[in-house]
Amino acid sequence: xxxxxxxxxxxxxxxxxxxxxxxxxxxxxxxxxxxxxxxxxxxxxxxxxxxxxxxxxxxxxxxxxxxxxxxxxxxxxxxxxxxxxxxxxxxxxxxxxxxxxxxxxxxxxxxxxxxxxxxxxxxxxxxxxxxxxxxxxxxxxxxxxxxxxxxxxxxxxxxxxxxxxxxxxxxxxxxxxxxxxxxxxxxxxxxxxxxxxxxxxxxxxxxxxxxxxxxxxxxxxxxxxxxxxxxxxxxxxxxxxxxxxxxxxxxxxxxxxxxxxxxxxxxxxxxxxxxxxxxxx
Numbered sequence: 404x405x406x407x408x409x410x411x412x413x414x415x416x417x418x419x420x421x422x423x424x425x426x427x428x429x430x431x432x433x434x435x436x437x438x439x440x441x442x443x444x445x446x447x448x449x450x451x452x453x454x455x456x457x458x459x460x461x462x463x464x465x466x467x468x469x470x471x472x473x474x475x476x477x478x479x480x481x482x483x484x485x486x487x488x489x490x491x492x493x494x495x496x497x498x499x500x501x502x503x504x505x506x507x508x509x510x511x512x513x514x515x516x517x518x519x520x521x522x523x524x525x526x527x528x529x530x531x532x533x534x535x536x537x538x539x540x541x542x543x544x545x546x547x548x549x550x551x552x553x554x555x556x557x558x559x560x561x562x563x564x565x566x567x568x569x570x571x572x573x574x575x576x577x578x579x580x581x582x583x584x585x586x587x588x589x590x591x592x593x594x595x596x597x598x599x600x601x602x603x604x605x606x607x608x609x610x611x612x613x614x615x616x617x618x619x620x621x622x623x624x625x626x627x628x629x630x631x632x633x634x635x636x637x638x639x640x641x642x643x644x645x646x647x648x649x650x651x652x653x654x655x656x657x658x659x660x661x662x663x664x665x666x667x668x669x670x671x672x673x674x675x676x677x678x679x680x681x682x683x684x
Contacts (some may be wrong), residue, residue: 410480483499484522491515492542495680500572501547509545512572516663516670516678523663526616531580534615539681546677553655566592566599573684576610583610583620588630601631613658622655 426572494515498504504512528534547569570588577583585606590599604627608620626637643655658676663670 411522426431426651431626436577436626465667484519484665487515487519487522491519491668491670492682494541498543499547500541501544502569504543504545504548509548512543512545512680513678516680517560520662520670521669523665526661527666528612528661528664531616533671534666535576535661536578538684539574539576539669540684541574541679541681544572544677545679546673568592568599570601574681580613581609582644583608583618598632600629600633603628616661617658619658 447671491512492509495501496510498512499507568590570590571587572588575582575584575586585608587604587606589602589604591602592599605624606625607623609623610618610620613619622643624643625641626638627641628634629636655672657670659673659679661669661671669683671679671681673679
């Protein structure tokens, strides 16, 4: 019987900096059958790497399918609510953000909003706060029917005693810094022959989430910036009035509840029964 001679050898592994030991058996007089252990080890390593790659590929594919399925469900759900969103946006269209709303307009807008809120179900922002992120355009506020910029709170009248024209209104929300800015574009009348003055007022707040869908905002300051032909003028910062000097009707803070939100539409109801409708800008 041929004798076997065992010699030490080193197997290369996946990492170039590491190695593993084995024993290579040489069959005397038959060099074609040498290094059997080395070849088998290479096969085992190759199989392990192939198996691991296959498992990783399957896991990645499952994640991709899950994400795609969730996106498809969200798209179908949103599509199912599209007629209700269209009904709401149609009800508030042409009302100049609510300034031109009659009592009948207020009732129609509220009814359309309630239908969409019921279809959307309860809002839970505790694990999905990023739905608030972004710049939102106000398309309707029931409080503006009072014909003042303050809504249900005291504010300057529009189109009556003062030549003030309300432009677009935005909310800019940053969920990381907790900044919550109300941005109002207004046009101030001027004596003839001077042209009107375009101004953007940014009311800066900080916000916090209370519970699952209620948002509390605390006023910080107002920044007034001229635009148009006077855009070169520097902005004017108006600091927050100390609490001791504030009138009780304007405490510098407020709360509202998010009653509906998706990728492009948001409905809120304020602490004074104010209904607001926003679309993503």
